[in-house]
Amino acid sequence: MTLHKWFLPHKDTHKKAHLLSWEALLIYVLLFVLLQVSFSVLGNIAPGILGTSSSIQKQRIIELTNIERAKLGLALVSENQTLDRAAEAKAANMFAENYWAHFAPSGKSPWDFMIRVGYRFVFAGENLAKNFSNSDDVVVAWMNSPSHRENIINGKYRDIGIAVEDGVLSGQSTTLVVQMFGTTDNLALAVAEQPEITRIPAVASLNTTSEKVLVDPFKVTKSIGLSLISFIVILLLVDMIVLRRRGVLRISSHHLAHMAVLSVAGAAILTASPGNIL
Amino acid sequence: MKKVLLQLHRYNFFIIFGFALATMFAVLNVTTLPQVQFLLIMSLIFFYLSWALIYHFLDKSLSLEVMLEYILTALLSIVVLYGVLL
Numbered sequence: 250m251t252l253h254k255w256f257l258p259h260k261d262t263h264k265k266a267h268l269l270s271w272e273a274l275l276i277y278v279l280l281f282v283l284l285q286v287s288f289s290v291l292g293n294i295a296p297g298i299l300g301t302s303s304s305i306q307k308q309r310i311i312e313l314t315n316i317e318r319a320k321l322g323l324a325l326v327s328e329n330q331t332l333d334r335a336a337e338a339k340a341a342n343m344f345a346e347n348y349w350a351h352f353a354p355s356g357k358s359p360w361d362f363m364i365r366v367g368y369r370f371v372f373a374g375e376n377l378a379k380n381f382s383n384s385d386d387v388v389v390a391w392m393n394s395p396s397h398r399e400n401i402i403n404g405k406y407r408d409i410g411i412a413v414e415d416g417v418l419s420g421q422s423t424t425l426v427v428q429m430f431g432t433t434d435n436l437a438l439a440v441a442e443q444p445e446i447t448r449i450p451a452v453a454s455l456n457t458t459s460e461k462v463l464v465d466p467f468k469v470t471k472s473i474g475l476s477l478i479s480f481i482v483i484l485l486l487v488d489m490i491v492l493r494r495r496g497v498l499r500i501s502s503h504h505l506a507h508m509a510v511l512s513v514a515g516a517a518i519l520t521a522s523p524g525n526i527l
Numbered sequence: 528m529k530k531v532l533l534q535l536h537r538y539n540f541f542i543i544f545g546f547a548l549a550t551m552f553a554v555l556n557v558t559t560l561p562q563v564q565f566l567l568i569m570s571l572i573f574f575y576l577s578w579a580l581i582y583h584f585l586d587k588s589l590s591l592e593v594m595l596e597y598i599l600t601a602l603l604s605i606v607v608l609y610g611v612l613l
Contacts, residue, residue, distance in 0.1 A: 274603060
């Protein structure tokens with residue numbers, strides 16, 4: 250069997266290239282499913298090998314949050330150490346109970362973490378993010394989501410607490426960002442306490458940079474998926490051109506329709522980002 | 528009904544391309560909402576499979592192998608998109 254039969258239509262029978270046959274398509278599907286299953290199994294048997302590395306800065310998130318508030322003429326939020334502790338407790342609990350949600354499987358709500366550290370609020374809110382590589386992308390994603398944006402630009406909030414924690418979630422190493430907003434039940438007291446609250450040593454806002462070398466399942470899946478789709482589109486195009494040059498009409502599925510669907514899928518994959526918000 | 532379908536058959540490429548183009552535009556406008564992107568492409572895939580069935584029926588070229596190629600192309604798109612977007 251010569252190599253060109255794999256990539257070009259048969260010169261006598263004009264049958265499709267082997268790599269475009271339905272059998273080949275079935276193999277691509279199965280191999281891709283196998284890749285996904287392998288990631289899932291690897292995540293369970295060797296937690297921490299898979300994941301993303303990030304350079305998210307706590308202070309940058311606060312700064313970007315305040316930039317968005319300032320744009321709307323809202324009062325800036327100040328970092329509150331108590332709320333920081335609540336956010337850290339929430340992140341630690343997400344890793345401990347292995348969940349990605351506002352409410353823990355054990356029933357703990359975001360408010361429980363605030364109350365437990367002694368933050369008595371009248372208004373409070375929470376934004377979550379994971380798998381982002383930098384602070385700017387996190388805030389952009391939140392601002393693009395109406396419900397998260399509502400928290401960021403809520404004029405009722407005075408305090409902000411942030412936790413940027415590395416850990417293993419569902420078998421994958423990740424960086425969780427917990428952003429908590431609130432206003433204490435005594436606004437006058439809160440304002441009076443602000444200078445003390447914002448006196449946080451610079452070390453508290455050090456970059457949380459993960460330097461682990463990891464296999465990023467998102468990047469691998471995206472690269473393989475995009476390569477596979479591009480490869481099929483190129484083969485379809487070559488097949489169409491070769492048949493046209495030969496002046497042959499073949500009864501088969503329609504290449505242009507396949508190319509249209511695969512191109513839309515390719516565009517979605519190309520613009521996909523690994524970050525998730527909640 | 529068949530007369531209408533035959534008339535549409537003349538414009539089959541415009542129909543599938545129009546739908547794909549509209550989906551592409553929508554998908555690129557909701558890049559921060561992967562679940563919405565996935566649903567949009569699922570609707571395109573549903574349309575693509577229906578289009579294939581009608582097109583090949585009217586073209587008298589409908590066969591299991593032909594439909595298998597459409598189904599597997601659709602399945603490949605779904606599997607890859609599920610892995611990347613969701």
